[in-house]
Amino acid sequence: xxxxxxxxxxxxxxxxxxxxxxxxxxxxxxxxxxxxxxxxxxxxxxxxxxxxxxxxxxxxxxxxxxxxxxxxxxxxxxxxxxxxxxxxxxxxxxxxxxxxxxxxxxxxxxxxxxxxxxxxxxxxxxxxxxxxxxxxxxxxxxxxxxxxxxxxxxxxxxxxxxxxxxxxxxxxxxxxxxxxxxxxxxxxxxxxxxxxxxxxxxxxxxxxxxxxxxxxxxxxxxxxxxxxxxxxxxxxxxxxxxxxxxxxxx
Numbered sequence: 470x471x472x473x474x475x476x477x478x479x480x481x482x483x484x485x486x487x488x489x490x491x492x493x494x495x496x497x498x499x500x501x502x503x504x505x506x507x508x509x510x511x512x513x514x515x516x517x518x519x520x521x522x523x524x525x526x527x528x529x530x531x532x533x534x535x536x537x538x539x540x541x542x543x544x545x546x547x548x549x550x551x552x553x554x555x556x557x558x559x560x561x562x563x564x565x566x567x568x569x570x571x572x573x574x575x576x577x578x579x580x581x582x583x584x585x586x587x588x589x590x591x592x593x594x595x596x597x598x599x600x601x602x603x604x605x606x607x608x609x610x611x612x613x614x615x616x617x618x619x620x621x622x623x624x625x626x627x628x629x630x631x632x633x634x635x636x637x638x639x640x641x642x643x644x645x646x647x648x649x650x651x652x653x654x655x656x657x658x659x660x661x662x663x664x665x666x667x668x669x670x671x672x673x674x675x676x677x678x679x680x681x682x683x684x685x686x687x688x689x690x691x692x693x694x695x696x697x698x699x700x701x702x703x704x705x706x707x708x709x710x711x712x713x714x715x716x717x718x719x
Contacts, residue, residue, distance in 0.1 A: 497545035500538065508535045544677045548666055551681075554595035554688055558712045561624060561644070562588030568600060572607055580614045580650075582607065586624040591712035592644050598685045599709070605678040606648045606705050612671070613652035613703065623647045627708055634694040634706055643691065643708035650704075655697040663695055 515528035565584050576582055592599075603622070610620045624647075627640035637643065655663070655670075662668045664683040669676035686693040690710050697703040 494546060494548075497542045501542045504535050504538050504542070507531065511535060541677075544681075545666070548677055548681050548684060551684055551688065552598075554598050554685070556593050556595060556689070558591050558715070559594050559596055559599070560588070560591045561586040564592075564596060564599070565622070568603060571600070572604065575608065576611055576620075579616055580611050580618045580620055583619060583621040584623075586622065586646075590624065590626070590644060592709045593712045594689050594709055595685075599689070602682040602685050602707070603648065605682045609678065610648065610650035610652060610703065613654075614650050615652065618651050620648070620650045623649075626711065634696045635692065637692050637708050640708070642710060644711050646705075646707040646709065648705040648707070649702065651702040654699040654701050654703055655695075656699055660695050660697050664693075 511528050511531040515525060515532065565586050569582065569584055572582055607620055607622075614620065624644050627637065627643040627645040659670060664679050665676070666680040667676040668680075683693055686707060686709070692706075692708040694706045695703065696706070
């Protein structure tokens with residue numbers, strides 16, 4: 470009964486996120502039309518106000534704000550009209566060696582990144598899209614962690630299909646990743662909305678990073694869940710399809 474209820478909740482979340490994505494896309498189109506109406510006037514003001522430093526500064530500020538708005542619109546439309554993943558065999562050793570190298574400068578020694586994955590295990594996925602997913606999770610963990618904290622990524626063959634955080638049918642067909650931090654954690658109310666587009670707890674966040682991550686994992690045929698306790702950190706659970714042995718058709 471519990472497993473059936475959890476599956477129903479997961480399906481309801483997928484439908485809710487899909488509806489929110491469609492709404493966000495409609496809003497994005499309308500917002501983009503507003504921005505396109507503002508931009509030409511800002512540039513006319515900038516051109517005519519070259520002799521007035523205050524006017525030129527104001528026009529430049531408007532132009533910059535419109536550009537930021539357009540960038541957010543493009544992110545929303547990218548969420549609403551996602552690219553199909555190009556699925557290939559991705560050995561975990563190679564994938565995370567490159568990922569680790571890319572992330573180190575962005576962590577800037579503020580937190581430690583510990584990656585413990587079986588180098589001889591492989592998943593089926595799109596390297597660019599999955600890099601985006603793990604980057605989003607690690608950078609969010611960095612922002613939620615105190616200086617000197619630790620972010621860990623681990624992986625193992627999926628063995629448990631029914632846990633407190635969700636249900637996965639045929640777990641042995643997946644690699645189960647855990648992305649864990651020892652940061653400030655989140656309330657239950659926050660975790661329930663965490664993957665919704667435009668929902669954010671950051672002052673300057675767009676609320677799209679985790680929504681896009683959720684979408685990417687779903688389009689890989691996988692699953693993503695979150696567990697968190699205020700003051701005790703957060704763990705994201707990702708289930709990505711395991712690759713068949715080399716030479717065996719997927």
